[in-house]
Amino acid sequence: MNTLYPLKFQPLFHYRIWGGDKLRTVLNKDYSENNIGESWEISTVPGNESVVSKGSLKGNTINELIKEYGADFLGENVLERFGTDFPLLIKFIDAKTPLSIQVHPDDVLAKKRHNSFGKNEMWYVMGADKDAELIIGFNKLLDKKSYKASIEKGDIEEALNKVKVLEGDTFFIPAGRVHAIGAGVMIAEIQQTSDVTYRIFDFNRVDEKTGATRELHTEQSVDAIDFNLIDNYKTVYSLSEANNKLVHTRYFKTNILNIQGNISLTVSKKESFKILICIEGDVDILYQNKMEMLNRGETILLPASLDYKVLISATNAKILEVYI
Template structure:
């Protein structure tokens, strides 16, 4: 039996100018002395923000150190050959009390031209939506770079975007180069490439506690944005399916499925044909991961990393629960 086991990690909490309180009030997580928690990073291999294991024999070890030691046994041979010791995904919870900036992220090609590892394609799963919560994603018509610049100057950029009212369990796919802004009262799970690069194009004229506006990145955005009309990226799927695995997003960077379990039920998973780690993230309720060496409890707002060599697990629910299943193919 391998020494590797399903790994849990200590989350990192970040205060944001737009941050809310749902990480505490909905997910019952304590973010300490922060005024708010705009982002909770559940699993990260980003430089300077490596997640730290909090369960079992490897408690206290950093994720990327374990990848260096166990390589493909932990993340999958193909994943290790492609990404090396840098964990390829960043798993977050984002909780806005106010709109995030209108922003865009570079794709791999643009990112690598300026010395970054990769771009940032992402998806959102709505964990908790307040009444009238919405988001913006994609242009509602083709525009030119000059129209874009003019709209920033006269503060009409928002009129060019698609808006979607959101409800719990809605899903949105946001590829790199797509303009977007997450709205107030919309707490989401974000699955993304490992990158912290965002180009702000409009920040609603906000002033921080020091009386300053945040930096914008207009030139970078002009070189990045897809100016063509796009839909919002809302994903259609069977929200009523239970006790089964339903695909949400499949792209070169990640595959994400949702699993909804009735109370006191179980789902057997066999990953022996998959050459990848698997992340299970709790959305609501709680579940138990049972494997050859033991069990681990995962609550809403937590995640667990199932190593590539752990092929068979049971996902067991004592209560009705929802979770995301994420891997790379």
């Protein structure tokens, strides 16, 4: 059995009707197809399993590693809670044009309808064109009846809450919250392992590849939506420390590491694996007298097994640290 080590995976690129080219031109992703909207960095979604890209475990999928290493890979607490189901999906998303207006079901509804996790997620804005916006929630109180009437009338856009964004803005999007990424926004997305999306409205556009409009899920969405209003959807956080709390939920915990020199991280077999997403600058990850470089737009997974510390070194960089 090979010894586990910090693992990089081959990104999985996905065509999207709204996709652009920033994943290639800004994050240096290696692909040639046009309209690539998503780079799945770490995934166990069926048909989209991430494969280790280098080292002695090159070519292994995450599920194969979980089967072979169990708690050494996941962490004892993660294995106890989720079994061998890997709980997270990590993406970069580039929206040249707006995504559809959508909503995701929670764990209960997703399990009942799709035998899937629900989809709670968070967004970290990695880049935003001038006046770029996100849609998050509603701007007025609706209920199921008034929502369906607005969909039938075709004026649901008027009820949507729009937020102008800048690089560094962060949002937690719980299951049930209506949302969409606007044109000119590039984000890092952390979410539960789920590919279940209910599309509410898609601006009546036609997919050039298929020549058809995309399916809407009006009836399914009604029971999934949380109609409550919130005053402020943006996550407030600080960069005053080296390791700063960003979004902590029962589904995942995310900190932002503001690295101006060296920072030490502990990975514990008792607790959880850790995922590091480089969102600014480049860093050197030092572990067991070895080194791995992590560049902006790259993601690495630190298995739980070794109860080890990693030393991250940079002069000016930021990393999202994700764990369960």
